[in-house]
Amino acid sequence: MRNYAEDAKVFKALCDENRLRILEILRGGEKCACVLLSDLQISQSTLSYHMKILCDSGIVVSRPEGKWMHYAISKEGSLRAAQLLVELTALYGDGDSCSCCNA
Amino acid sequence: MRNYAEDAKVFKALCDENRLRILEILRGGEKCACVLLSDLQISQSTLSYHMKILCDSGIVVSRPEGKWMHYAISKEGSLRAAQLLVELTALYGDGDSCSCCNA
DNA sequence: CACTCACATCGATTTTTGTCAATATGTTTT
DNA sequence: AAAACATATTGACAAAAATCGATGTGAGTG
Numbered sequence: 425m426r427n428y429a430e431d432a433k434v435f436k437a438l439c440d441e442n443r444l445r446i447l448e449i450l451r452g453g454e455k456c457a458c459v460l461l462s463d464l465q466i467s468q469s470t471l472s473y474h475m476k477i478l479c480d481s482g483i484v485v486s487r488p489e490g491k492w493m494h495y496a497i498s499k500e501g502s503l504r505a506a507q508l509l510v511e512l513t514a515l516y517g518d519g520d521s522c523s524c525c526n527a
Numbered sequence: 528m529r530n531y532a533e534d535a536k537v538f539k540a541l542c543d544e545n546r547l548r549i550l551e552i553l554r555g556g557e558k559c560a561c562v563l564l565s566d567l568q569i570s571q572s573t574l575s576y577h578m579k580i581l582c583d584s585g586i587v588v589s590r591p592e593g594k595w596m597h598y599a600i601s602k603e604g605s606l607r608a609a610q611l612l613v614e615l616t617a618l619y620g621d622g623d624s625c626s627c628c629n630a
Numbered sequence: 631c632a633c634t635c636a637c638a639t640c641g642a643t644t645t646t647t648g649t650c651a652a653t654a655t656g657t658t659t660t
Numbered sequence: 661a662a663a664a665c666a667t668a669t670t671g672a673c674a675a676a677a678a679t680c681g682a683t684g685t686g687a688g689t690g
Contacts, residue, residue, distance in 0.1 A: 428544040438538035441531040502616035513605035
């Protein structure tokens with residue numbers, strides 16, 4: 425039995441344009457919030473909001489260092505997300521048609 | 528240069544509980560709308576709305592047959608989605624830290 | 631210890647998404 | 661051609677998500 429709400433959370437992280445932009449930046453390696461903020465046209469509170477969603481999904485991990493926050497793509501989290509996607513769309517059995525209507 | 532809106536569309540298809548339930552049903556093979564409708568506690572118009580989103584994402588394909596509509600998971604679409612996820616989270620270069628703050 | 635700086639949280643607002651009933655469209659059957 | 665049926669679309673509304681300014685929190689600095 426699946427927890428659809430939990431599964432959906434992972435993909436919610438990926439369905440906002442700004443969060444995809446953030447990931448694009450993080451693909452180059454770990455970045456601190458100030459870099460992200462200067463690259464995106466959003467306010468500081470909005471960035472914080474998005475980073476929370478990305479971290480909660482497991483795709484991004486954070487590392488506090490003094491008063492700065494560093495963010496990076498999590499290889500494990502990304503892999504889990506990709507595996508989840510594959511699972512959710514994998515056919516099982518022989519996948520024959522239903523015969524409810526066109527019988 | 529990426530089209531984030533287009534990329535996001537794929538994942539939007541996966542971030543609603545009802546759409547994940549629909550996919551779970553379709554994993555067993557092609558189904559017509561009436562089967563989906565009877566399995567889910569949603570109205571006919573709501574089902575139609577969700578199917579449109581799933582089809583637009585490429586993850587599901589539809590096949591009209593007379594007055595009935597058959598839906599199935601698209602292997603190609605699913606694969607593209609999984610590849611997209613991998614791309615969007617793939618690190619490039621050596622992925623070293625930024626040195627903007629903690630210099 | 632007061633001050634500053636970076637980030638998180640809160641409250642309010644706007645935008646987007648999901649939902650349904652009603653209606654339109656298109657197909658089959660009589 | 662009309663009736664019946666399956667699905668799509670529309671319009672209205674409710675719920676959720678994104679955004680920002682203001683404020684709170686906690687770490688470094690003078």
